[in-house]
Amino acid sequence: MPVIEGPVRASEVPAWDSSADVVVVGLGVAGACAGLEAHRAGADVLVIERAGAGGGASALSQGQFYLGGGTDVQRACGYSDSPEAMYSFLRAVTTTGDEDSLRVFCEQSVAQFDWLEAQGVPFAREAYRHKAVYVRSGEGLLSTGNEKVWPFREVAPPAPRGHQVSGDGEISGGYIAMKALLGTFEREGVPAIYDAAVTGLVQDDDDRVVGVTVMSAGRASFVQARRGVVLAAGSFNLNPELTSENIPLFSRFGKPLGEPTNDGAGLLLGRSVGVAEKGMSGVVATASIYPPEDLIKGIVVNAAGERFMPEDAYHGRMAANIARQPDAVAYLILDEEIFAYPKHGSHTFVDAFETVDEMEHALGVPVGSLAGTLAAYNSDVEAGEDSAFHKHGDWLKVLTAPYAVFDISIPRSDYHWMSLGGLWTDEWARALRPDGTPVPGLYAAGACAAHLAQDGDEYASGMSLAAASLFGRRAGAHAASDGANRGAATHG
Template identity: 60%
Template sequence: MPQISSPTRADAVAQWAYQCDVLIVGAGVAGVCAALEAHRAGADVLVVERASGGGGASATSEGIFYLGGGTDVQSACDYEDNAEEMYRFMRASTSTSDDDKLRFYCDNSVEHCRWLEAQGVPFERRAFEGKAVAVYTGEGLLYTGNEKAWPYNEQAKPAPRGHQARGSVEKHGGASAMEALLATMEKEQVPAIYDTGVIGLVTDENGRVAGVEAKQSGNIIHIKARKGVILAAGSFNLNHEMVSEYLPLLAEHGEPLGIPSNDGAGILLGQSVGAATRHMDGAIATASIYPPEKLIKGIVVNKEGKRFVAEDVYHGKLSWEIQCQTDHTAYLILDGETFDYPQRVKHRFIDGWETVSDMEQALGVPIGSLQETLDQYNADAVQGVDNQFHKKAEWITPLDNAPWAAFDISTTSSTYRFIALGGLACDIRSQVLDETGKPIPGLYAAGANCEHFPTNGGEYASGMSLGPGSFFGRIAGQQAAAETP
């Protein structure tokens, strides 16, 4: 747990080590985007990063940005989309209460994609047509959510919106994206200091955030921010105490995605001056059954031997649905035609059986339950439909070729890697809000230390961290730069 100090009064600061208009805590995607926009708006900017260089957890990610509405990449790949369809999907699939922010993001998504490319973020004009968690062959566009899954495909016209920065097995797209953004920041000579950890906020006599307290080379220093402070310090994934409090199941059985500095410092800094948080119990966890794609043709059942979800949903939604089952338990059932081993995650192979009855006994599900489930599914599959959960026809085939096999894909058995989705409550201007919903003067935030649009893994699509994080980072930079000191 990072040691965050209580706010320091500005009139008690004996010496300011640095002074600026806009101070940004963190040099990941949200912080760098904020820095560029504040600098271009004429503000004197300073980025403060505790690591020895920029990039943050964003640089270790797959580099997927959830963007749509008819981006240049979508158009070049012959996909039609518009802001209204993007909004309809995101509105249907997420339970965020910030409808104005959601529509604002969708309405400006095309412009934001162009802005990212103008900074050098590389999105190839090639689409990946299959089902993948991420691609390593250079494609710049792919489906990364539940756009084609029922019921969302009836509520909005499906379109691929996962814009993945060019990457490979050797270099993930997140590294490519951050290299471009950091190079742009360096080219424009935006000041940054590294190996400097912010440990507290400074407020003036009116309660306005006026700077930060930081630790640099073992010394405590203070930095004045005449217009505002922007928190872009990342998630709390690596803070075991916070994860244990808010995400106890994943604390015990999951594996956090991120870097050591994802310790919740940004959230704790905000809370030190009365900031509200939202959806702290939300997370996207993943242990995808695909690739290979053929495994989607199997069925997933719970301890009762019953299906509970369409197997072609986004891997994060499948993970979420598993968490909601009895004892967080689920099995992937395959037959002789669909059998293969998951490639990305080592789900435990249980065994193979010549009869469904033997499989029921081995799995401990109620006798007859799995047979009934398979009979119903196979009867539908002969017709090429899934009347129960509406899995797409391309993933439907009768599972009637013995032997049958099962993988244990339970939350408590497989390694589910996760990202927290909760964080500071912010308004459409990226201002941090207090418990009454009022903006805290002088304090802004963006990125993974803020609440996400999806409130749990069932609502997520890959790119809904980097996309809104980078966009609202820009908004924070613009708004903070426009403040009157």
Template identity: 60%
Template sequence: MSNESLSVDVATVPRWDRVADVIVVGAGVAGTCAALEAHRVGSNVLVIERASGGGGASSLSQGIFYLGGGTAVQQACDYDDNAEEMYKFLRASTSTRNDDALRHFCDNSAAHFEWLEAQGVPFERRAFKGKAVHVNTGEGLLFTGNEKVWPFCDEAVPAPRGHQTRASKKKTGGAAAMEALLAMLEAEHVPAIYDSQVTALVTCSEGRVVGVRVRQARTEIYVEARKGVILAAGSFNCNAQMTRECFPIIAKYGIPLGIPSNDGAGIVLGRSVGGVLINMDGVIATGSIYPPADLVKGIIVNKNGERFVAEDVYHGRLAYFIERQPDHAAYLIIDSEIFEYPKHGKHRLVDGWDTVGEMEVGLGLPHEALSKTLTKYNLDAGKGADTCFQKHADWLKPLDKAPFAAFDISITSSEYYYIALGGLSTNVNGQVLDCDGNPILGLYAVGACTAHFPATGAEYASGLSLGPGSFFGRIAGRHAAQIG
């Protein structure tokens, strides 16, 4: 990050090179949605993007939007869902303090899905019935979180809410979604300047944000914002210094998901004028053991030979608990009946053994520790009830068909990709908040430069970046245009 990302007093601005009502910094999914809405309520909008074109990290994603409450896809696939059940699940599974925003998102989620489709974002009316991280076979609806996992399945009626944009072997769902949104932006003639980096926010004596300073290839310009500036500049995944400070273990061993401009620029800009950062240690890492789904029927143990989590949890929740084990280590234990190689994570096959005792020695586990764990698990599995971690009965089977095998799924040895979850604190309108919880006038933030609803990987569900990012992008765009 450059030290130039500081606030500038309007009195020092030599001139305004351009003027807009609303400035949107970043052309990913959140910024594009913000720009469209601000434009449609009559504001003069300018999008400023560092890259040579729009799309951002959203284009590289799988295009999963976490949405529910009875969307057209859910209905077509015969899943009964409503806003209250969606809220009950997210309220139980996340620790967000922004309850007003969470409720507003759930109450309007189905309508937001309709809006996305109206922009040309393609979703198939087909559901994927298995357990997967994402699909490239066209299905538009998946279970992408912990909805079926205890204790959340007792808190709310489980329903699939991962709406994946139509993907193929040649194009990710994220690319398809961004192509549609950017095409709409172009069709409505919303101006944008590319290869342009915002290096400072301009403020007046009252503390209101009134413009930005922009660095281009051969010049520096100032753009006035008559109503507001919306930061949609992405996460800080690719800022090595920030990630090492915020979540050192994942940053050391993991691989960031993002693009080079995901360096925290928007976060630093917001902080420079008093914006508060929250949940900066939050991260979701993924090195899933599934597919194939049958591997979920195995057990996962730490270096003490003990289980510590239900194996059917969402892959981000699993990674969260693995990181907290001794030496951040874990092993997936399976028998010959379900043996296959995991498709993700590059988890290393340690070896195969004819007996559990030999496996204990081979893994360097305490004497009889794994034997005791397996004896207890197999007894429970035979009765169809996991009394230790409540793994769903669908994934229970005694592991008693020798030979046995173990995969090393440790944070330190597998490929865990990660995204950061912390960022600027905002209210339900997308306004950036100061240390007293008051909005900083003229400043909004949306998308990955803001704090997510999930504060940790244990709380995450795939789609809780694109879903809320696009939703609150629209809200911020309207609010900035109408109220500023």
């Protein structure tokens, strides 16, 4: 666990070593966006980054931003979308109670896309029209969620919203995005210090957050924040205590996505002053069966030999459903026509089987179970409708012997995951107490805040970077203006 102290009372601070209007903790995507907006709003900003340079997990990421509502990329690629359609889909797929944040996320999405491009983040006007987890072949748009999956395709017209930062195929989109954002950040002269960890918050007698404690080169110091502190310190994915407590299955069997400083410091800083936490057991995991997309034409069954979901679901939704099966066991069953190894290499090939009996025996599923499942599925396919789970017609195909099986169980595959829980915030990224009131002077954005999606069922790739950048900006802008307004109100 990172050592987080306090909070310290402002009256106990012997002297402020330095001060700024807005202090931003961490320089990943959320911190860069918060720092830029606060700086442009005229605030005197200081970003404090624990590593030797900015970037965080954001720079390691694939660089997919979930944006929609009719962005220029969507229009150029021939897709129509609207903020209402984006909202209807996300409202149907997520269970978040943060209605205002969800609305802002959809209504501001086109403007957020424009803003990212204006900072130099590149998105090609070309779509990838097959199923993929991410692309590095230069396209700027692909489908990264459950938009075409039943029942969501009936709720809102499906549109691809995964905006993929374009590159040369070698470097990750996240690196390219952060290079652009940090380049703008540096050109505009937003002050930042590095190799400096925020270790605690300072509160005044009204519980307003008015500063932070910092540890750098073995020396502790106090930095005053006259208008606000923005926590943008990333996830707790690399904190074994927090992950084993909150995400036991994936923490035990999967591999966390992130970098070493994603150890929950932001969460613990918020916790130290009573910020509520939301969705802490939420996780999105992936060990996708596609590409190649023909594998979606197979069926996925559990240890009872029964299907339990449509196989065309987003890969994070599939992992969430597998996690709910007995012992988190699942198998992908293919036939000769569609057989291929999943490209991401996360699953073990079990064997090929001439008959269903042999396959049942080898997998240890109840005798007759797979025979019944295959018969029902094939009969549905012939009738043109997956009556059990409504897999899209694009992926319906009669499966015939010989068969092949991949073990896609969570304990025996290579699932990568990231946490979705974190500090509770509102639509301005203000950090909220359990009663819903903001802790004055404190904001949280990015992966230290709770995501809009509560679980892999609800997530779409790109929702993290999109929300971190949007709510990072809103935190920076609000912190800059909140303090100014407070000052104006105070001085009548």
